[in-house]
Amino acid sequence: MTSEHFKSVPQILMELPAAEKQKLCAEVKAFIKNLQWNDARQLIYLVMKNPAVKAKVVGVLTTYLTKTLKAKIRYGE
Template sequence: MPIEVDDVMKLLCSISQERKMKAAFKHSVRGALVTGTVALLGGLVGGPPGIALGGTVGGLLGAWMTSGQFKPVPQILMELPPVEQQKLVNEAKAIIGNLDWTDAIELIALVMSNQAMQQNLLDMLTTYMTKKLGAEICYGD
């Protein structure tokens, strides 16, 4: 049976939703722009000490602005372009390739009853999110 992309994506969403996975993407460029802008303004107003103070304040402000922007992983998965979804499905094939199912509901039930398979899919998903998408993952509320 060919693996259906929609079925596997629903499975991955279900697993990540059960584990309450969230991901944050680092927006380092935005933080750097804020830091540089505040340092520049500090330098214009206060000279060399203003640059130091502006850089410190800007760095803290930039870090605060870019932290804690977590989105639920199921939402991220469904927003992936089809090419990226296909890459995920291809990686999942190695884990669920021996299963036989007729629809997403049956596939989810089969995987949820197998703790080892669930963990393998979770590990694959976590690796994909961190290595290929550059996200930081957290679990729970």
């Protein structure tokens, strides 16, 4: 994690071009479209308490990072 090439996932997502953010957002929306939520906090809670939805969202993100961006994922300790 001390490598100069290391970037956190939030940092990578913030640096994405708008078109890529929209593409990734559309993929995630497919899994959360049936959830009833009013704000981001509630959406995060609903996703985190539903293991199936959480796994799908993480899967979309992981696939995007590894296939599209050719990133290598390293989990923190």
